[in-house]
Amino acid sequence: MPVARRAGWESEVVKTHAMRAVSELRRQIFSGELAGGQRLFEVPLAEALAISRTPVREALARLAEEGLLERGRGGFVVRTFLFEDIIDAIELRGVLEGTAARLAAERLADPAELDELRRTLEVLDGCFAGERGDIAFERYGEANVRFHAQFVALARSRVIEREIERIYRLPFAAPSAILPDKDYFVSRRRSLDLAQFQHRAIVEAIAAREGTRAEHLAREHARTARGDVEEVLRLRDLPAVASGVAP
16 A cells, blocks of 8 residues: 555544544433543553554544543543533623634625635535435534634634634533534434524625624524533433533
8 A cells, every 4th residue: 555545544543433432421421431530541541442553642632622631631621511511601601602703704705715614614504415314424524613713713813713713612612512412313303404494594694794683593502502512411410411511
């Protein structure tokens, strides 16, 4: 196998294993198997997940970005937080993203500035194109993060970008924080269908330079994420999730 091709294949393997590790570790945090304050280390996790340390390292970094873990001395620590903290963080995300959407609409100078955002929207649409109505969860998660970053960038505000990045580091506040769980496929699909409708509406409002409408839609979009989090915690029985979430 050519060196470049082999390197690409190995990169895809690491990426696949990292996403699987993220999903499994997130599940363990939700279920209470990983308790708040518990330290996590690469070697034992790699052995438990039967993968190498590299994807485990990437998974831990990703979960730290989502606010579920904190970097500790020599490893990572599962964060402890109140349920109200989760709700407040998502509400604040909605306020900031709403402001970004309004400014994006008001500051749009050329319709071509929306080209990348529209291409990401097409990628998101493609994630719903499974023959049996399945969703490409991992691809959706990556494209969703990109979509949010792109429309926030259109606001042309370093202050807002910086503050939104800070909010994304709070538990469950990042666009990537909750991905659909096949155990609850029906409710997850309904939620994602609504979220994708909102994505399209946000782009349309920005394109039409309707700032107030764009802001309202972005705030409602965050409320959809809030409902998603509440549903996941309810279905998993909140008291049992008290590892990272204190009632």
